[in-house]
Amino acid sequence: MRTLAASTLIGEFFVIGFAGLVAMKDDSLTVGTVWTVCGVAMVLSLLLCGMLSRPGGVQLGWALQIGLVISGFFVPMMFFLGACFAGLWWASIHYGRKIDEAKARWAAQAEAEPEPS
Template sequence: MRTLCASTLIGEFFVIGFAGLVAMKGDLSGTTVWTVCGIAMLLSVLLCGMLGRPGAIQIGWALQIALVLSGFVVPTMFFLGAVFAGLWWASIHYGRKIDEAKARWAAQEEQASAGPDAA
C-alpha cells in the first residue's frame, strides 16, 4: 500500500506545483500562492514517509479534499483533484489487497521451506 500511496502523493506534488503556476495568472499575490502551494507540496512529500504511521491516511484524505477545493482558484483542479482522490482511494484499496496477498504468499513460502516434518 505504501508504494502505491507514495506514487500518488508524488504525482500530486507536481500537479500542485503546476497549479501554482496557473494560479499566479489570477489576482492572488505570488506570496499567497506559493505559501499555500509550498505547504501542500511539502505535506505531500512528508506524507510519503509517514504512510506507515497512524493518521497518515486520514491526512492524505484531507489533502485530497483540499485539492478538489482548490478548484475555486484554478477550475481545472476540480477535475484533477477528483482524479487524484480516486487514485488515492484505489491506492489504499488495492494496496491493502496486495499487502494481504504478499502476507499469504510469505506464509506459504515459510511453510514450504519448513518441510514436511513441520506440519
C-alpha cells in the same frame, strides 16, 4: 500500499506546483499567498510519503485530497484533477492493502512449506 500511495503523492506534488503557476495569473491572488499555500501542500505531499505507515498518515492523505478538490475554486481545472487524484488515492489504498495481504499470505505459505531435500 505504501508504494502505490507514495506514487500518487509524488504525482500530486507536481500537479500542485503546476496549479501554483496557473494560480499566479489570477489578479485577485498575491504571489506570496499562492506559493505559501502551494508550498505547504507540496511539502505535505512529500512528508506524507514517509508517514503512510504511521497512524493518521492515510487520513492526512485524504485531507490533502479534499484540499486539492477545494482548490478548484481558485483554479477550476483542479476540480477535475483533484477528483482524479482522489480516485487514485482511493485505489492506491484499497488495492495496495489487498496486495499487502496477498504478499503476507504468500510469505506465510512459503514459510510453512517444508524445504525440498
